[in-house]
Amino acid sequence: xxxxxxxxxxxxxxxxxxxxxxxxxxxxxxxxxxxxxxxxxxxxxxxxxxxxxxxxxxxxxxxxxxxxxxxxxxxxxxxxxxxxxxxxxxxxxxxxxxxxxxxxxxxxxxxxxxxxxxxxxxxxxxxxxxxxxxxxxxxxxxxxxxxxxxxxxxxxxxxxxxxxxxxxxxxxxxxxxxxxxxxxxxxxxxxxxxxxxxxxxxxxxxxxxxxxxxxxxxxxxxxxxxxxxxxxxxxxxxxxxxxxxxxxxxxxxxxxxxxxxxxxxxxxxxxxxxxxxxxxxxxxxxxxxxxxxxxxxxxxxxxxxxxxxxxxxxxxxxxxxxxxxxxxxxxxxxxxxxxxxxxxxxxxxxxxxxxxxxxxxxxxxxxxxxxxxxxxxxxxxxxxxxxxxxxxxxxxxxxxxxxxxxxxxxxxx
Amino acid sequence: xxxxxxxxxxxxxxxxxxxxxxxxxxxxxxxxxxxxxxxxxxxxxxxxxxxxxxxxxxxxxxxxxxxxxxxxxxxxxxxxxxxxxxxxxxxxxxxxxxxxxxxxxxxxxxxxxxxxxxxxxxxxxxxxxxxxxxxxxxxxxxxxxxxxxxxxxxxxxxxxxxxxxxxxxxxxxxxxxxxxxxxxxxxxxxxxxxxxxxxxxxxxxxxxxxxxxxxxxxxxxxxxxxxxxxxxxxxxxxxxxxxxxxxxxxxxxxxxxxxxxxxxxxxxxxxxxxxxxxxxxxxxxxxxxxxxxxxxxxxxxxxxxxxxxxxxxxxxxxxxxxxxxxxxxxxxxxxxxxxxxxxxxxxxxxxxxxxxxxxxxxxxxxxxxxxxxxxxxxxxxxxxxxxxxxxxxxxxxxxxxxxxxxxxxxxxx
Numbered sequence: 001x002x003x004x005x006x007x008x009x010x011x012x013x014x015x016x017x018x019x020x021x022x023x024x025x026x027x028x029x030x031x032x033x034x035x036x037x038x039x040x041x042x043x044x045x046x047x048x049x050x051x052x053x054x055x056x057x058x059x060x061x062x063x064x065x066x067x068x069x070x071x072x073x074x075x076x077x078x079x080x081x082x083x084x085x086x087x088x089x090x091x092x093x094x095x096x097x098x099x100x101x102x103x104x105x106x107x108x109x110x111x112x113x114x115x116x117x118x119x120x121x122x123x124x125x126x127x128x129x130x131x132x133x134x135x136x137x138x139x140x141x142x143x144x145x146x147x148x149x150x151x152x153x154x155x156x157x158x159x160x161x162x163x164x165x166x167x168x169x170x171x172x173x174x175x176x177x178x179x180x181x182x183x184x185x186x187x188x189x190x191x192x193x194x195x196x197x198x199x200x201x202x203x204x205x206x207x208x209x210x211x212x213x214x215x216x217x218x219x220x221x222x223x224x225x226x227x228x229x230x231x232x233x234x235x236x237x238x239x240x241x242x243x244x245x246x247x248x249x250x251x252x253x254x255x256x257x258x259x260x261x262x263x264x265x266x267x268x269x270x271x272x273x274x275x276x277x278x279x280x281x282x283x284x285x286x287x288x289x290x291x292x293x294x295x296x297x298x299x300x301x302x303x304x305x306x307x308x309x310x311x312x313x314x315x316x317x318x319x320x321x322x323x324x325x326x327x328x329x330x331x332x333x334x335x336x337x338x339x340x341x342x343x344x345x346x347x348x349x350x351x352x353x354x355x356x357x358x359x360x361x362x363x364x365x366x367x368x369x370x371x372x373x374x375x376x377x378x379x380x381x382x383x384x385x386x387x388x389x390x391x392x393x394x395x396x397x398x399x400x401x402x403x404x405x406x407x408x409x410x411x412x413x
Numbered sequence: 414x415x416x417x418x419x420x421x422x423x424x425x426x427x428x429x430x431x432x433x434x435x436x437x438x439x440x441x442x443x444x445x446x447x448x449x450x451x452x453x454x455x456x457x458x459x460x461x462x463x464x465x466x467x468x469x470x471x472x473x474x475x476x477x478x479x480x481x482x483x484x485x486x487x488x489x490x491x492x493x494x495x496x497x498x499x500x501x502x503x504x505x506x507x508x509x510x511x512x513x514x515x516x517x518x519x520x521x522x523x524x525x526x527x528x529x530x531x532x533x534x535x536x537x538x539x540x541x542x543x544x545x546x547x548x549x550x551x552x553x554x555x556x557x558x559x560x561x562x563x564x565x566x567x568x569x570x571x572x573x574x575x576x577x578x579x580x581x582x583x584x585x586x587x588x589x590x591x592x593x594x595x596x597x598x599x600x601x602x603x604x605x606x607x608x609x610x611x612x613x614x615x616x617x618x619x620x621x622x623x624x625x626x627x628x629x630x631x632x633x634x635x636x637x638x639x640x641x642x643x644x645x646x647x648x649x650x651x652x653x654x655x656x657x658x659x660x661x662x663x664x665x666x667x668x669x670x671x672x673x674x675x676x677x678x679x680x681x682x683x684x685x686x687x688x689x690x691x692x693x694x695x696x697x698x699x700x701x702x703x704x705x706x707x708x709x710x711x712x713x714x715x716x717x718x719x720x721x722x723x724x725x726x727x728x729x730x731x732x733x734x735x736x737x738x739x740x741x742x743x744x745x746x747x748x749x750x751x752x753x754x755x756x757x758x759x760x761x762x763x764x765x766x767x768x769x770x771x772x773x774x775x776x777x778x779x780x781x782x783x784x785x786x787x788x789x790x791x792x793x794x795x796x797x798x799x800x801x802x803x804x805x806x807x808x809x810x811x812x813x814x815x816x817x818x819x820x821x822x823x824x825x826x
């Protein structure tokens with residue numbers, strides 16, 4: 001069972017927006033045992049839309065299309081679908097009523113443009129859009145299916161989950177695709193590869209390994225496309241159990257987990273609390289913790305101290321320490337972590353002070369230098385790293401690194 | 414002059430990573446007058462790589478390939494390139510020396526895997542990778558060109574900028590593609606479309622308008638693919654000047670600008686300073702300001718007060734105010750903004766308090782409710798909105814909304 005994902009929109013081809021929908025849809029389809037063969041972005045051009053979708057519907061069992069369904073004049077997907085299926089437009093009453101009510105609630109006037117949004121090609125089955133005004137549409141041709149959804153991510157996700165996913169089982173005899181991913185941190189890709197080489201060579205037939213590095217670490221994915229589901233699960237489980245013995249220190253967890261999520265679980269389980277004091281990471285660490293639902297279980301708060309004055313007055317870093325050692329120093333990082341813990345009453349704390357770049361570096365403290373400290377009930381530790389990259393990556397790496405310092409400290413306790 | 418972008422990697426097709434490289438490359442190619450016709454993601458499969466690249470190199474003047482060049486066993490792009498061009502591998506000495514030195518500096522041992530990274534197909538010209546160990550490669554066939562680069566974003570970007578971009582002029586007679594985008598905020602897409610309808614209808618031939626909504630607002634892009642460069646610039650400039658008269662309140666700026674960047678410019682120009690007090694946005698606002706280089710010119714710092722206790726003790730919100738009005742209230746938002754300004758000595762301040770979700774809502778204060786306050790030298794204002802979406806979107810919208818409140822206040826002053 002193979003699918004193709006097609007996104008429509010000049011905004012993608014000129015690089016104005018990043019296509020995040022396709023990754024989400026691919027991941028969902030894989031869960032249902034449907035492998036994605038290709039992801040293609042094409043322009044808002046009627047001829048390109050018709051010929052691309054025609055070919056895709058011939059070559060693939062399932063075609064998922066996103067984008068091109070907004071209320072404004074740049075959107076020509078619906079007209080192209082009418083051409084492809086040789087039909088006209090009809091009004092969908094359920095969508096019409098929903099749209100009128102939705103805009104009324106938001107206090108937005110109902111315009112002619114909004115009225116046209118509930119029009120759909122006669123050949124389609126409507127996939128109701130609870131979160132928006134552009135209905136999804138499903139088409140069938142010779143046992144192959146195509147679903148078109150708006151490009152707004154949370155509208156698309158809801159339509160997929162509520163309208164499309166429940167129908168997949170009836171449309172196809174679903175096969176088995178199985179992936180499981182281990183999240184590692186603190187070990188470079190080439191060192192990791194050398195460390196686990198004999199384990200990798202010994203993987204049973206039918207399992208495929210992939211290395212996926214990012215600023216937070218290297219993820220290791222095992223995939224099976226040929227084994228049946230239970231056999232695949234058992235084989236992957238066994239392989240990862242072996243790997244856990246080889247690199248126990250470097251494993252954060254599995255699947256979509258992250259170092260902050262691992263730390264959050266540990267803190268929650270132990271009934272602990274956390275606060276953060278950030279200089280060069282500028283609120284990124286607080287933002288990563290609070291992006292997770294339920295952060296208030298353990299996260300008390302944070303201070304982004306972008307000036308020396310705030311470090312002194314709010315966090316209680318002694319002026320003499322700053323004068324003697326400089327703002328980017330082990331002593332200041334330690335004092336910040338201890339200061340924010342004292343301020344908030346948390347038993348754990350994290351602190352960063354460094355030079356994110358692109359300017360502000362010196363010979364002694366080049367751009368990318370970050371001192372990081374972790375305060376726990378068993379004491380405070382500090383480490384320095386030079387994250388020799390661009391501002392955004394330096395902020396991301398320092399955030400991940402200091403969160404992992406905390407993870408390792410709790411793990412060893 | 415038309416290009417195709419191909420990304421290689423199962424991690425994209427199973428939805429494990431989002432492809433951000435293609436958007437960046439598209440945007441760069443457009444600057445050089447090269448239009449991107451398609452973006453395609455394919456799997457780490459030798460046959461698929463060979464046949465896809467063969468076709469692409471026939472149909473397009475330029476093919477940019479990213480991904481599939483890591484040191485580990487899942488990467489088979491180089492072998493496929495040798496098949497496509499009928500050649501073997503050779504060692505590239507400059508890359509070899511660079512890789513050995515780079516790993517030595519980082520204290521990572523040099524392995525057999527690293528040695529193989531400096532091997533390249535004999536048919537290619539090497540595009541030196543200053544930031545990494547996988548060299549870029551350029552191929553030519555019948556006046557069509559293909560460049561292959563690693564998938565790590567900052568390595569790819571440096572290779573493009575330093576090695577590929579300077580060669581484009583010699584490779585092609587570059588045409589003219591011109592885009593310019595206005596960033597609007599605070600007006601719904603359908604209302605905006607109705608408001609500017611007669612302006613849109615009156616656009617001169619050769620200009621194409623696109624609406625690009627996201628949680629921060631709607632961007633309006635004018636594009637020309639047919640006019641010559643100077644004519645396109647003049648026509649677009651004239652059209653936007655007219656539009657500025659129709660929606661003056663809603664314009665943040667142009668191109669890659671953002672509401673935080675507009676605020677940053679205004680603060681910097683006026684010699685002002687800013688601090689933030691965040692509850693439900695959890696550090697996101699601080700993080701968005703500090704993600705921009707030079708934030709220390711105006712940004713003093715922030716407090717993420719996730720508990721009532723921190724709001725009281727650090728920000729000085731009176732306990733009686735919280736007891737009487739609740740944590741999510743106009744009074745608390747105002748007191749937080751004024752409290753953080755007093756704490757840091759900034760003349761401007763932003764505050765948020767709300768329910769990001771998914772849980773924590775009540776009948777009176779449903780999930781998505783956020784009180785936002787802005788403190789300026791001319792007084793403090795507060796507004797409430799119900800951002801009726803998922804946690805991540807609620808955080809993003811509230812952050813954008815309150816930053817825009819500040820923008821509007823400074824603009825009117």
